[in-house]
Every structure is written in structure tokens, then in C-alpha cells.
Amino acid sequence: MREVDICILGAGPGGATAALHLANAGKSCLLVDRATFPRDKICGDALSGKVVMELRRISADLPGKLAASPAQVPAWGIDFFAPNGRRLSIPFKPTTGGGTDVVGYVAKRLDFDNFLIEEVRRRPEIELLEDVDIVRHERTATGRWHLGTADESVEISARLLLVANGAQSAFARQVAGHALEPAHHCAGLRTYYQGVTGMNAENFIELHFLKDFLPGYLWIFPLPNGQANVGVGMLTEAVSSKKVNLREKLNEMLTTHSALKDRFAGAERLGPVRGFGLPLGSKRRALSGEGYMLLGDAGSLIDPFTGEGISHAMVSGRHAADWAAKALVANDVTPSFLRQYDAAVYRRLGQELRLSHTMQRLLNYPWLFNFVANRATNNPMLAATLSSMFVDLDLRERLRQPSFYLKLLFGGKVR
Numbered sequence: 001m002r003e004v005d006i007c008i009l010g011a012g013p014g015g016a017t018a019a020l021h022l023a024n025a026g027k028s029c030l031l032v033d034r035a036t037f038p039r040d041k042i043c044g045d046a047l048s049g050k051v052v053m054e055l056r057r058i059s060a061d062l063p064g065k066l067a068a069s070p071a072q073v074p075a076w077g078i079d080f081f082a083p084n085g086r087r088l089s090i091p092f093k094p095t096t097g098g099g100t101d102v103v104g105y106v107a108k109r110l111d112f113d114n115f116l117i118e119e120v121r122r123r124p125e126i127e128l129l130e131d132v133d134i135v136r137h138e139r140t141a142t143g144r145w146h147l148g149t150a151d152e153s154v155e156i157s158a159r160l161l162l163v164a165n166g167a168q169s170a171f172a173r174q175v176a177g178h179a180l181e182p183a184h185h186c187a188g189l190r191t192y193y194q195g196v197t198g199m200n201a202e203n204f205i206e207l208h209f210l211k212d213f214l215p216g217y218l219w220i221f222p223l224p225n226g227q228a229n230v231g232v233g234m235l236t237e238a239v240s241s242k243k244v245n246l247r248e249k250l251n252e253m254l255t256t257h258s259a260l261k262d263r264f265a266g267a268e269r270l271g272p273v274r275g276f277g278l279p280l281g282s283k284r285r286a287l288s289g290e291g292y293m294l295l296g297d298a299g300s301l302i303d304p305f306t307g308e309g310i311s312h313a314m315v316s317g318r319h320a321a322d323w324a325a326k327a328l329v330a331n332d333v334t335p336s337f338l339r340q341y342d343a344a345v346y347r348r349l350g351q352e353l354r355l356s357h358t359m360q361r362l363l364n365y366p367w368l369f370n371f372v373a374n375r376a377t378n379n380p381m382l383a384a385t386l387s388s389m390f391v392d393l394d395l396r397e398r399l400r401q402p403s404f405y406l407k408l409l410f411g412g413k414v415r
């Protein structure tokens with residue numbers, strides 16, 4: 001039996017970030033994962049500017065290390081394709097107005113998660129156990145969490161448990177009572193291609209809001225060596241109500257859609273199309289309880305409009321490390337103490353998640369999307385304004401207001 005103060009279950013971006021912040025604060029922890037790194041994770045592989053900010057918070061040299069890695073490509077903007085096929089090109093370059101100087105990247109999760117794990121391996125405060133599949137968790141009479149593998153080869157007793165074991169977390173379901181709710185959950189598919197033509201020279205990521213996938217989108221994200229991450233995400237509730245076979249539909253779109261078929265005609269698919277769920281943060285859930293905190297996907301923190309979850313896992317990892325350290329100092333792991341962790345996470349992400357939920361619901365009105373896209377292609381000011389949509393909360397707030405659309409309709413100045 002390993003006796004520790006802090007055990008982190010899951011070493012993805014959420015768990016690894018928590019472990020690194022604890023190490024920075026001089027606290028040791030046990031970090032457990034059922035995989036051996038490097039390991040794959042089904043994902044779009046897009047790393048937003050928020051990921052870069054979180055890396056900097058772990059250590060000032062990490063953004064530079066990522067930028068120097070051959071495993072990534074910097075993405076200098078986004079190409080949105082409205083349901084009517086109209087393209088809205090949104091550069092991130094500050095000189096083109098309204099953007100941000102924090103660039104995003106695309107890197108396979110095989111590489112990015114291992115990038116974080118390499119930092120973990122450098123830290124003596126962190127004990128990393130790989131290839132350890134935790135299947136049991138119970139609260140003991142002495143107020144500790146007891147975890148174990150099926151063959152009982154690893155048994156862990158922890159005062160505090162940071163649960164970062166992803167979208168299929170049994171702990172989140174069984175202990176925290178988080179059920180899969182189709183209205184707050186997205187179905188995702190991902191595959192890799194070589195040789196897709198017509199990719200943007202500055203590695204813009206492409207979001208295609210095709211009518212058949214609303215609310216949701218098909219993406220094409222550029223990767224190093226001429227590869228691309230291609231996939232689709234759609235609200236689980238809509239997948240059922242519209243009876244969409246997502247796999248067949250994705251294949252159909254790539255082979256028959258007028259904007260896509262020529263680009264994929266000579267491309268080679270690398271490996272299978274694989275599926276995984278996205279627990280969305282469109283509903284506020286409790287993130288803590290007796291002696292535990294939920295991080296990242298285990299806490300359902302994915303942005304309901306963009307599908308971004310890596311940075312949110314890292315944000316929650318940072319706050320979980322902070323409150324874990326405080327809880328040990330105060331010798332208090334009660335739900336009322338740990339609720340301060342929930343408050344910290346939702347102070348940072350709550351407004352963003354709410355606004356993104358509104359944006360997601362707007363996708364139920366394709367005509368509105370078409371209308372904004374039509375106007376923006378003739379209106380550089382609007383295009384520039386939209387360019388900060390992914391980073392500027394004030395803009396998202398404006399997109400919620402009817403006055404925004406009225407100004408568009410009657411030609412008022414949209415700023």
C-alpha cells in the first residue's frame with residue numbers, strides 16, 4: 001500500500017499540469033496513468049493561445065520549447081466555412097487587426113501530452129506510475145481514498161484525490177454523480193490524412209459548419225510533414241434526434257461535398273476513424289466533494305462551441321494544485337473547503353462557457369450564420385472584429401445581443 005498526501009489519477013494535460021504546479025510549490029504527488037507515454041488521445045490536436053499561456057504559468061521556458069519542437073505547426077488563423085459555403089478568413093496576426101499575438105499550434109496529442117510528461121519526468125517531486133489501470137476507488141473510514149488495480153498489484157491510499165482521468169471517468173460518474181447528458185455532450189470522430197490539397201499556406205485551421213453536422217462542425221487541421229487531422233464533432237442529442245450515422249456522413253462529405261471532394265481525392269487516410277466523447281461545460285457541475293477534485297474532462301469542462309478542452313484541463317489543473325496545497329496546510333479536505341476550487345475554476349471559465357453555450361445554440365439557426373458570414377466577407381471591420389472571437393469575451397458577449405445583428409442588417413458600424 002502506497003500512502004500519499006496527493007494522488008492524481010490520469011496524466012493527460014489536466015493531471016500533468018496539476019502535478020507540475022504542485023512540484024513548483026514544493027509538494028510531492030503520485031501521478032498515475034493506465035497508459036505508457038507517449039500515448040495517443042483522440043482529439044483535434046489544436047492548441048489555442050490559452051494553452052501557451054498555461055504553459056508559461058508552469059514554466060517561462062515552456063512556450064519557447066513548444067515553439068522549437070518539430071512536432072507542431074503554428075496556426076496563424078482560422079478559416080470558418082458557413083453552411084452556405086462562404087469562407088470567413090480570420091487571421092491571428094495582430095497587424096491585421098483585432099487578433100492576438102498569442103499564436104495557436106497544432107500538434108498530435110501523442111507528442112503534446114508527451115511534451116508535458118517529459119517535464120513531469122524531470123521533477124523529483126512527482127512519482128509517475130504508468131501502465132496502472134485504476135479500477136477501484138473507495139472512501140475509507142479513516143477519511144482517505146483507497147485506489148487499486150484489478151490484480152491488486154498497485155494499492156494506493158491518498159488523503160486528497162485529483163481526478164483527471166478524462167471523459168470516461170468512472171469516478172466522475174459513480175462518486176460525483178455526473179451522468180452523460182446528450183444535451184451537454186458531443187460525439188467526436190477523428191482520423192489522420194496525408195496529402196490533403198488546398199491547405200492554407202499559414203496553417204489556418206479550418207472549421208466547416210456543414211448543415212448536416214449542426215450544431216457542430218467538420219474540421220481540417222494542418223500537421224507537420226503534410227499530414228492533417230480531420231474529424232467531426234456534433235452534439236450527441238442532435239446525433240440521436242437527426243439519426244445521423246456520423247462515420248458514414250463524414251465519409252460521404254469527404255468524398256462528395258463540392259468544397260471537399262477534390263481536396264481529398266488524392267489524399268491517403270492514415271489509420272482508422274476513431275471516436276470519443278466530449279463532455280461539455282454547458283452545464284455547471286460540482287467539481288469537488290469529500291477529499292476529491294475533478295479536473296478537465298472528468299469535470300466536463302470542454303467549451304461547448306469550439307470543443308476546446310486542453311487549455312481548460314490545464315486551467316483546472318493549475319487551480320486544483322493551488323487548492324490541494326491549501327487544503328493540506330489547513331488540514332481540511334471537506335467539501336465545504338474544496339468548494340473554493342469550484343469557485344476558482346468557474347471564476348476563470350464560467351463566463352466563457354456560458355457565452356459559448358449561447359454560440360452553440362445560435363448554430364441551430366444556419367441562416368443567421370450565413371448572414372453574418374455574407375456580411376463579413378464584404379466588411380473588413382466586421383471580419384477583423386470576428387477575428388478575436390476565440391479570445392475576446394467582450395466580442396462573444398456582443399454576439400449574444402440582438403443589437404449586433406440589427407446593426408449588421410441596417411449597415412450600422414459593428415465594432
Ligand SMILES: Cc1cc2nc3c(=O)[nH]c(=O)nc-3n(C[C@H](O)[C@H](O)[C@H](O)COP(=O)(O)OP(=O)(O)OC[C@H]3O[C@@H](n4cnc5c(N)ncnc54)[C@H](O)[C@@H]3O)c2cc1C
Binds near residue numbers: 014041042132233308
Ligand atoms: C474528437 C475530439 C476532438 C477534440 N479536439 C480538441 C482540440 O482540437 N483542441 C482542444 O483543446 N481540445 C479538443 N478536444 C478535447 C480534449 O481532447 C480534452 O478536453 C482533453 O484531452 C482533456 O484533458 P484531460 O487531461 O482532462 O483528459 P485526457 O486527456 O483524456 O487524459 C486522461 C488520462 O487519464 C488516463 N486514465 C483514464 N482512465 C484511467 C484509469 N482508470 N486509471 C488510470 N489512468 C486512467 C488516460 O490514459 C489519460 O492519459 C477534443 C476531444 C475529442 C474527443
